[in-house]
Amino acid sequence: MEDNRPRYKVECPSCGKVMYVCKSIGQEMGMFDFGGGKCINCNLRLNFTFNPNKEEMVAMEWEKWREKKEKLYSKIQNLKGEIAHGRD
Ligand SMILES: [Zn+2]
Numbered sequence: 001m002e003d004n005r006p007r008y009k010v011e012c013p014s015c016g017k018v019m020y021v022c023k024s025i026g027q028e029m030g031m032f033d034f035g036g037g038k039c040i041n042c043n044l045r046l047n048f049t050f051n052p053n054k055e056e057m058v059a060m061e062w063e064k065w066r067e068k069k070e071k072l073y074s075k076i077q078n079l080k081g082e083i084a085h086g087r088d
Helices: 062-087
Strands: 008-011 018-021 035-038 045-051 056-061
Touching: 008 045, 008 056, 045 062, 056 062
Parallel strands: none
Antiparallel strands: 008 018, 035 045, 045 056
């Protein structure tokens, strides 16, 4: 069967290699940062985040994305904590 899914242009943040990737199953379901892979040139582990407003895919270094994500999670946890304390 022919693969007619749209491909999106991404650029490796490290070496600038241009690649074309499909949306992952997670991204199809709306989890837009649920993409990942490796740069075919420098082998760097990458996260692919889909921007539905611009219909474009953005590549980010996996470690940087994870750091950002962890910060966001701890922010949410702190917020939850504040809300919980507010009820006391
Ligand atoms: Zn690269």
